[in-house]
Amino acid sequence: MNAFINHFLFEFRTGIRNKTLLLMNYLFPLGFYAMMGLIMTGINPLFRETMIPAMSIFAVLAATILGLPDPLVTAREAGIFRNYKINGVPALSILVIPALTTIIHSSVVTIIIVTTAPLFFNAPLPVNWLYFIVTFMMTACACAGLSVLIGVISTSSRMTVLWSQLVFIPSMILGGMMVPFSMLPGAISKIALLLPATHAMNAFRGLAQNLTADFNPIGSLIILLASGVLAFGLAIYLFNWDRRNTSQPGHPLMALLVLLPYVIGIFILS
Amino acid sequence: MNDTVIQVIDFRKIYGDFVAVDGISFEVHRGEIFGLLGPNGAGKTSTLESLEGLRVPDGGSLRIMDVDPACQSRKLHNLIGVQLQNSGLPDSITLDEAMKFFCSYHAVLPRYDLLDRFGLKEKRREQYYQLSAGQQRRLGLALAVAHKPPVVFLDEPTAGLDVASRIELHNLMRELQSSGTTIILATHDMAEANEMANRLAILLRGKIATTGTPLELTATGAGFTKVSVRTKGDSLSDPELKFPAVSKRISKEEYVIYYSTDIGPTVSAIITHIKTREDLLVDLRVERPSLEDRFLEITTTGGIQ
Numbered sequence: 001m002n003a004f005i006n007h008f009l010f011e012f013r014t015g016i017r018n019k020t021l022l023l024m025n026y027l028f029p030l031g032f033y034a035m036m037g038l039i040m041t042g043i044n045p046l047f048r049e050t051m052i053p054a055m056s057i058f059a060v061l062a063a064t065i066l067g068l069p070d071p072l073v074t075a076r077e078a079g080i081f082r083n084y085k086i087n088g089v090p091a092l093s094i095l096v097i098p099a100l101t102t103i104i105h106s107s108v109v110t111i112i113i114v115t116t117a118p119l120f121f122n123a124p125l126p127v128n129w130l131y132f133i134v135t136f137m138m139t140a141c142a143c144a145g146l147s148v149l150i151g152v153i154s155t156s157s158r159m160t161v162l163w164s165q166l167v168f169i170p171s172m173i174l175g176g177m178m179v180p181f182s183m184l185p186g187a188i189s190k191i192a193l194l195l196p197a198t199h200a201m202n203a204f205r206g207l208a209q210n211l212t213a214d215f216n217p218i219g220s221l222i223i224l225l226a227s228g229v230l231a232f233g234l235a236i237y238l239f240n241w242d243r244r245n246t247s248q249p250g251h252p253l254m255a256l257l258v259l260l261p262y263v264i265g266i267f268i269l270s
Numbered sequence: 271m272n273d274t275v276i277q278v279i280d281f282r283k284i285y286g287d288f289v290a291v292d293g294i295s296f297e298v299h300r301g302e303i304f305g306l307l308g309p310n311g312a313g314k315t316s317t318l319e320s321l322e323g324l325r326v327p328d329g330g331s332l333r334i335m336d337v338d339p340a341c342q343s344r345k346l347h348n349l350i351g352v353q354l355q356n357s358g359l360p361d362s363i364t365l366d367e368a369m370k371f372f373c374s375y376h377a378v379l380p381r382y383d384l385l386d387r388f389g390l391k392e393k394r395r396e397q398y399y400q401l402s403a404g405q406q407r408r409l410g411l412a413l414a415v416a417h418k419p420p421v422v423f424l425d426e427p428t429a430g431l432d433v434a435s436r437i438e439l440h441n442l443m444r445e446l447q448s449s450g451t452t453i454i455l456a457t458h459d460m461a462e463a464n465e466m467a468n469r470l471a472i473l474l475r476g477k478i479a480t481t482g483t484p485l486e487l488t489a490t491g492a493g494f495t496k497v498s499v500r501t502k503g504d505s506l507s508d509p510e511l512k513f514p515a516v517s518k519r520i521s522k523e524e525y526v527i528y529y530s531t532d533i534g535p536t537v538s539a540i541i542t543h544i545k546t547r548e549d550l551l552v553d554l555r556v557e558r559p560s561l562e563d564r565f566l567e568i569t570t571t572g573g574i575q
Contacts, residue, residue: 003374010360010367017362017397075360083358086322087413088347088375241324 007093012101014071024067025105029059033113037121049211051123052114053204054177056136057197059109063102064143065150065168069160071098072151081241091239095152096232099144106140124209131207138224139200145231146196146258152235153252167195176201181214193269194262199223215269223269226261234258273300275335275421275452276321282329283316283476290316292476293330298469300420303443303453305467305484307460309569312473314456318423321454322352334421348376351414352423353407361399365390365409368398369416376417384412387442389435403430411439415446422446423454428462440466460562464488470561472568479568488564494518494529496557499540505549506540513539525553 015021033055040047047054072095075081084094117123126132146167154160171177174184175197184192192198199220206213207221234257238250276298283291291313298304308314319325321332323339323346332338337345359368365385373380385394388408393401401409407430414422424443428436443453443466457463463470464484471481480487494517499506506526509519515532530536533556544551 003371003377006367006371006374010363010371013367014360014362079354079356079358080360081358082324083352083354085324085343086347086350086352086354087372088344 003089004093004097007089007097008101011097012104015101015105018071021067021071025063025102026109028066029055029062029106029109030112032058032062033117037117037123041121041123048121048123050177050201050205050209051121052117052126053132053135053201053209055113055117056106056110057139057175057177057200057204058172059113060103060106060136060140060143060200061168061171061197063106063109064099064140064147065164065171068098068102068144068147069151069154069164070157072148073154073157073160076240076242077156079242085241091236095148095235095239099148099232102147103137103140103144107136110136126204126208127210128208132204135200135203135208135221135224138203138221138228139196141228142196142200142224142231143228145228145235149231149235149238149255149258152238152240153255171195171197174198176205176214190266193266194259196224196227196262199262199265219265219269223261223265227258230261231258274298275300275302276304276454277333278317278321278330279332280330281317281320281327281332283313283320283325284328289476291320294471294473294476294478295330296471296478296481298452298454300452301447301450302468303447303455303466305463305470306454306456306473307458307463307470307565308473308479311475313476314473315425317473318425318454318456322350322423323347348417349419350421350423351417351419353410353414353425353427355425355429359398359406359409361397363398364396365394365398365401368409368413372413373416378417381412381416384416385409388412388438404432404435407431408435408439411442415442415451418451420450421452421454423456425456426458427455428457428459460560460565464561472565474569484561488559488561494531494559495533495536496555496559497528497530497533497536497540498522498525498553498555498557499528499544499551500525500553501544502550502552503547505544505547511543513543 015025036055037051081094114125118125150160150163154163174188174192175195177197181189181192181198181202202213202215203217203220205211206217234255238252238254274297279295280293281291282293294317306314306317316325320327321334321339323343326340334346335349337349339346363371366382369380369382369385385391388411390405390408393405398406411427428439431439447453455463455467467484469481469483470487472479513528514535515530516528516536517531518529520527528536537556541551
């Protein structure tokens with residue numbers, strides 16, 4: 001337990017000490033929030049209705065999808081995980097602790113957004129706080145799991161950027177944060193349902209903000225939870241201490257199984 | 271010194287079609303410093319990594335204090351301490367954090383005293399990336415021995431260290447040895463291997479080319495002994511002069527250097543010749559073949575025992 005706490009505290013400090021992580025955890029989401037608050041609320045006053053959930057999702061996406069995978073790849077390539085293995089640091093800690101600390105950083109940013117958005121941008125607070133917290137946690141779990149999985153299967157930092165952007169950019173465009181899901185054309189909306197951001201936004205709208213959900217919000221919560229658990233499971237299964245290790249437990253393409261809950265969701269929810 | 275701590279029997283490691291280690295066997299005893307030498311690609315790293323539990327052997331067996339490194343990693347990690355060539359620490363970790371972090375995973379109290387001892391006292395709050403290469407190496411060593419493991423693996427421990435740190439490291443190695451710690455020393459530094467190791471194995475193309483004490487290794491092989499002689503007159507100046515067991519002669523500065531395969535008759539004949547010519551012997555030096563000479567001989571001739 002002492003080891004876990006020490007590891008956790010170190011990772012938490014790294015999230016602030018490391019300039020790249022500080023940018024992804026705090027500066028980028030808060031800067032984007034300020035910009036959106038100043039610009040989008042002027043262009044589209046309806047944006048205020050979903051500003052808090054949208055910016056919370058953005059904070060999670062930036063910290064996890066953009067911030068989490070690369071340090072994992074870099075650490076593996078630098079032989080840090082080899083050192084960890086020799087010294088008895090379990091794979092579970094290596095993957096779960098950075099995810100937990102990132103979720104905490106995202107929570108801090110979300111608290112800042114929730115407390116300042118009504119004051120500065122006249123954004124409505126969540127109606128149901130319990131569902132707001134639950135949805136936030138499910139979203140963070142799904143995105144952190146996916147990020148850790150990207151970190152595990154990526155062979156280099158370059159590949160990490162590619163995989164991360166493959167999730168991040170569609171999430172921004174199709175995830176319901178900028179353009180409502182209801183406005184997406186049929187085929188595009190099916191693609192949107194493969195993204196955690198879409199389900200997060202749907203759950204926030206239907207359960208926390210008391211707005212009309214585009215599809216079953218509880219179903220979205222279940223999908224987020226299932227994909228998060230599946231992603232962490234796959235990441236631990238596919239985890240390799242270093243790239244030269246020939247005893248690879250499974251093929252990296254197995255990571256695509258993480259999409260299973262979302263694919264099932266397309267058939268059940270739409 | 272006779273109880274076996276590390277046992278390697280017919281160990282093989284293969285990567286695809288490449289046989290990195292081809293059936294090597296050796297034993298290391300308690301309190302011994304065992305040097306593992308070999309050119310790059312000889313199989314040293316594969317052997318070390320398999321003993322450290324990072325690789326699974328493709329044949330044979332490995333045991334560290336009766337623990338199989340490949341499938342008993344939980345037991346293994348408290349038995350061994352490893353100083354990697356690359357220390358393998360996150361850039362942003364401070365020295366105090368690193369000590370606390372690793373000691374907590376070994377369930378021991380942090381050994382901050384080791385940081386002080388390795389000259390890192392002033393750096394304890396600095397981050398890893400702020401250290402020089404030598405300081406990073408010293409930190410790696412401090413972390414490797416902090417939990418007092420019975421077996422320590424040192425991979426190029428003194429590379430990049432200044433003289434004082436090198437002496438300190440060697441002192442620490444001797445101290446560890448006297449307390450019963452077994453040390454596996456992988457190094458390219460022949461002087462270090464000669465000075466520190468009780469026994470050595472030279473690996474070549476995945477096999478053990480030779481093994482023994484440094485003295486045994488230098489005593490075997492073609493090993494020419496170098497006899498450097500300086501006289502007041504020119505009694506040795508004739509290049510056609512022949513002495514017993516001498517295979518080569520060169521002149522360097524004021525010395526004439528003979529390479530002998532049998533030192534006794536050579537020296538005796540040289541002195542007799544100098545006396546006969548009524549010359550005066552100013553200096554005579556006899557240098558045994560060094561471990562480096564022997565290493566080069568083995569690696570260039572490719573001799574496998």
